[in-house]
Each structure stands twice: as structure tokens, then as C-alpha cells.
Amino acid sequence: MNAPRGIASETIVRLRSVPVERTPQRLDPLGVQSAWLLVPLIGATAIGYAVTSTIWHLDQLRSPSLAITGIGILLLAVVIATVRTHPGLAPFGRWSHVSVIGLAIVAACLFDASVWGRNLRIQDDWGQIAIALMLIAMPLYRPVLEVLVVAVTGAVVVGTLAALQADSLVIHTGSIVYATVAATPVLALAAGGAGYAWTMTGETLRWREIARAGQERLEGELRETARRQIAHESASAFEETVPFLTRILDQDEITPLDRDRAAELAGRLRALAVSSVERTWLDETVALALAGRDPASTAASGPHVHDPDRLDGVLTGEQRAIVSALVMTVSELPGLDPSTFRIEVGEPAHPAFLLTARVAQPRSEIRRELVPYLSALRSVSMETGLRVRAGGLTLRFAYPGRRRP
Template sequence: MSSDLTQQDLDPIANVTGRPLVIAAGAAVTVFALVLTIAHGNEIRSMPAAVLGVLLVAAAGAVAVGSTSGRRAPFTVERLWLVIVLAVAAAIAEYLSTIGANRYLSDDYGAAVIGVLLLALAPYATWRALAAAGGVATVVLSILVVGAAPYTWSAAPLPILVLAGATIALGLGAAAAVYSWTAVATLLSTQRAANRRLLRSGDPADEFDRAGHPSAVSVLRGEVLPFLARVMTSDRITVADADRARELVEALRSAVRAGAEATWLDELATELRLGRDVDVIVDDEASEAQRLRDDQRVLVTGLMMWLSEHGIASAHVLVRRDDPEVPGRGRIVVAARTGLLEPDVARLEWFAPLGRAAGITVDRVEVGENVRVELGYGID
């Protein structure tokens, strides 16, 4: 799993649902810092530093709220570090405001402010960035505890004081990193499972268009979706990925164009392929099959159905408007390969009189290892 992904990357709705928590956290840490500053007012030795500390907490909360706005999406790692730097600066200002008189570490707000902001920003940052920010903040807080330890009224050993002073930031930072990692892992697993179900659940009829070419649905299912799933979980987009994306766009465009240009004869070919396992290829570049009248279409359909029931395994149907031998007429050539059985040419006699009534003539019939039927039709 990529360490560069966030919950916001995989689930943009998280940007909306998570923001109220950020707003609440920004307001809460500001009020918390103000209340604790007032509570240990008798320890304050530098009022400007104390005021600056509260203002820096308010600034950290404001940056967190502003940075997660939908208008400024996506949230970047630089914004995370700006929030944490401001919060750490607030902790330093608080330390300076009570230096030499800080009797109780429990009423210092720095660690709690940092931890709460990290947890609120977990949906917007990678787990690595959250862990790094929490680690750096913990180191700074530990240094501040060491500096304040000689003046506290606690008899606890220094390591215990350091652990107590940094536990909140360390614990909430670790919780934020775990949440980010878990959210991304869960979303990736869900998306991959959905992609696999989509790739397996398609109707076979969707795999090809009416002309027997790969359909837009099959291109999406077989190529585009797997490509997107791979790119979405990769660390970066390569030049090869960009080239492949262009190829898929062209393939999808071609599939859509082929589907739009398909004719009733293409539909018949697809029905024979899916319903009777006869592979039929239609060669009708100018869509001349559309010019045939309804009665002519019925007869051609009947012929193809009859051939599919009497032994052919595959067929190639060629449709041309201009007959090179008889000007003003069109020609349909059915070239088929027989399977286990060979069609009985005598049985085709039914077609000739019906064809003449509809303006179709049977110009040539050959039956053997291969079957060839040439039909001529008049162009209105």
C-alpha cells in the first residue's frame, strides 16, 4: 500500500464529513489554552509570552480549519507541518511564560493541543506524515519538560516527568497515524473488491458491440478499470502510464464509435455468436445493410439462421453496394466454414423463390469444406 495516500485521496467525501471535527478541534484547543493560562496565572512570569502562546494556539487552529476547506483542497503535508509548528511554538511560548515558576506540568497545554490537532487532521494526512509530526513534537516537548523539571514540585524521576509531559502528544499522534493507515487500507481493500466484482459480473453480451468488436463496456471492464485501480495505488504516475492512458482513451473512443455505427446485420452476428456459438464477422464499412428493405432483411436473417442450424462454425459476411459485374445492384457474400456437418445445398432451394419476390437473387452457392453463398439485391 502506498504511504502517500490519505483518506481524503480515496474518499473525497471525507473532506466534507471530517471538517466539522477540525473546526471543533480548532475552537476547543484555543479555549483550552486560554482556560489553562488563566488557571495557572500565578505561575506566569512573562505575560507577553503567555498571550503569545494562546494566540499561536488560535493561529494553529485557524490554519487547520482554513487548510481543510473544500475550496483549498487537497490538504498537503506542508499545511500539516505549519499547524504543528505553530502548536509547538505555542508550547515553547508557554514554557517561556512560566520559566522558573512552573510548579505543575499537568496544567501545561502544549502536548494536548498538538495531540488533538494531529488527531483532527488524520483524514487529511498520510500516516507517515502524522507519525513524523508527532515524533518531532514529542522530542520538543520532552526538551521543555527537562528544562522545567528543576522547578516543579514533583519528586518523580526525570524520565517519568518526561514521559508524563509527552504522553498525550505521543499517544494521540500515534492514534492519528494508525487511523490514517487503517482508513486507507480499508478503502483500498473495498475498492479492489468492488473492481474485482465488476470485472467478473458483466453480461457476456456486453463484451462486444453489435459488429463483434470489443464494446465500450468491455474496454472499460477489461482495460480501463484495472489500469485506474493500479494507478490509484501507485506512488507516482510514470511516462508509460501517461502513454497507456492515451491508448485507452483512443480504444474507448473507437469502441464507442464502432457501437454507434453498427447495423441490424451486426446485431444478427452478435446474436448468432452468443446464442448459437457461431462466430460471424460483418464487413460492411459503408453500412449498406441499412439500405435493405424490411422484407430483404427478413430473408437474409432467415438464411443466416438456417446456415447456423445446419453445420457452419463461423462466417464472414461481406456487403457491397456496387456490384462490379452488374451496375446498380448490391451484393452480399456469405463465406462460411463448416463444422462437423455440411449444409445440404438442396435444402437451400426454399430461399430462391422467396428471394426473387423480395428482389434478392441467389447468384452462387458452393457447399463443401467451406460454404459460399452470393446474393444480389436491387438498390432503390
């Protein structure tokens, strides 16, 4: 099969082969978005426990300022985690992960420093609990192995600090016991979250195989819908052409107006023939999405997709599913003027898709409907942008590396 004109087959392979991390956020971006509220709730729990535990240790504090600073740094970690895991800023990257857990570890160290030499028990210290709580949700956003490495690092730090305090604690036992007591919550909660994410990832991959088979069936339906639409357009064109030719035969002469009319009909038939041959997946998707809107205004507006190089061929199955859902969502916006719906595709080296339309709706409503899909596209290695102003919607999604206008 020949590659679409304007884009080489090696470019398709390169863009479709961009490695995607095996995380629930990458594999099921819309599903993970619904779990985002867990992050601020878990963070608030960690902060609440830190404050409560610090109050319990008031008579053991050597340096209250260090304890307060530790709580402040933990608060910063919670804020970063809450902001960076928000669906509007996906994906949650490695350095964000390291920053969040690193700050939690620093906070735990500051608390231990604030009670050093006066601490009575390890069990009621909040450092290890805070780190463990912050790790619970991380497997949803980062690979399991990375989370476990970070968890082991945190466990080693708090375990070492606990072992070094063994001589000053009320209960005298081996340092290894206290190291185990401090490290266990970190490792246990991280392992629990990792196990859940691992199972979720496996189920998602199996679901994707089922969805891919369903998509192949759906593409057949799309092609059939496109054939019916082309047949309808052809019938409409011939309904005008046949009477015109019959009239020419009856009058036995051709006037200048007849020549102009013949050129117009020939142009329409030629355009219809070209569109039937060059119709792409994106054409069919848009046509199906707009089929429920006003057919008259939609048909009169002409083609809705301008993709001369047929660049939609670079989209993977996952990307196509998200783009299809995005197009369908835009088409169902109550304030959309379907005649203004356009998708321009360009830049073969780094394909960029520009969707524009006139939508008579408040900006907040439009953003609420579309931001989840933009987040999902970012989770599958694409760049996105959305601008809504003066009743106009401009939505961009592209492969990384494209030239920005």
C-alpha cells in the same frame, strides 16, 4: 492489445503509475470529506483549553504577552488546518501538515516561556495537550509514518522543556518523569489516530479490491446496454432505409431527391457503424447516465463525447469510479438540458477532460453537488476547475502538467 490512437502505451503506463499516498483522504476521498467537521471542532477544543489553562496560570505568568501570543499562534494553526483540510482544497499536503503542527509546537514553547521559573505543575500546561489534539485528525490526511515522525518531534520538544523546568516545580522528581508526563499525551493521541487511519486504510484497500471486481461486472452491463442502444439505433435506421429502397424499386427510377436522400441515409448508417466500433468507456458511461432523460432530445443532439484519441483509456479504476459518479451527478441535475451535455477530451501528453452543459439552477446548488467529486479527483492526483455562469456549466479535470487555456 493496441494502444488507442493518439496516445502511446508508455504514456498510459506513466499516467496510471503516478504514486498515490496511502492515506484515507487519497484512498477514500468522499468518505474523509464527511469527517472534515472534526478538524475545526478539535481546533476549537484546543483553543478553549489553552485559554482556560492560561487563566489557571495567571498567578504564575512571567510574561502575559508571551502567553497571549502563544494562543494567537495556536489559533493560526487551527485556522490553517481548518482551511487546508476543507474538501474544496484537497489534498492536504505535507507542508500544510508541517506548518500546522510546527505552529502548535511554537505556541507551546511560548506558553512555557511565559511561565518559565514560576510554573508549579507540568500536568495542567496546555502546550502538550494542544499539540496532541491537533495531531488526532492528521492521520486521515497524511501518511501514518509522517504523522508519527512529526509527533515524536513535538514530544521531544515538550518533553525537553518539561525536563528543564523540573527544579522549579512543586513536586520534585526526576527530569525524565516530567519529560514523560509532557510527551505522553502527544505520543498517545497521535498513535491512536494513526492506528485508526491504518485500520481504515487497510479496510479501504480491501473494499477497493471488491469494488474493482464489481466494476468489471458493471462494465459488462455497460457494454450490454451500449449494444442494446446500438441495436435500437440500427433498427430505427433500417426502418427508414428499407421503405426507401422498396419505393425506389417500385418506381423504377431515381430522382435527384432520391439521390440526396440516399446520401443522407448512407451517412447515418456509416456514422452508426463507426460509433459501434469506436465506442469507448466514456461513451458508454455518458449514454447510461443520460438514458433516463428525454430520449428524443438526447438522441437528436448527436454524440455527447468527443474523444478522437480515446484518451479515457488513461483513467485508473479509482479515477473512473469518480468520473462515473460525477457524470451521473451532472446528468441528474434537475435543471440540466441533456441535449447540451458535452465532454471534450484532448492533449494526449497530459489528458484534459472538459465537460460543458446548460443547467438552469442556482450556482450554489450546482457547486454543492459537484465540489465533493472535484475534491475527490484532486485527491487522486488530478487538477480540477469549475465555472458556473449565465446558466452554463464548465467543468475541467486533467492530469497535472497540461497547458492551461
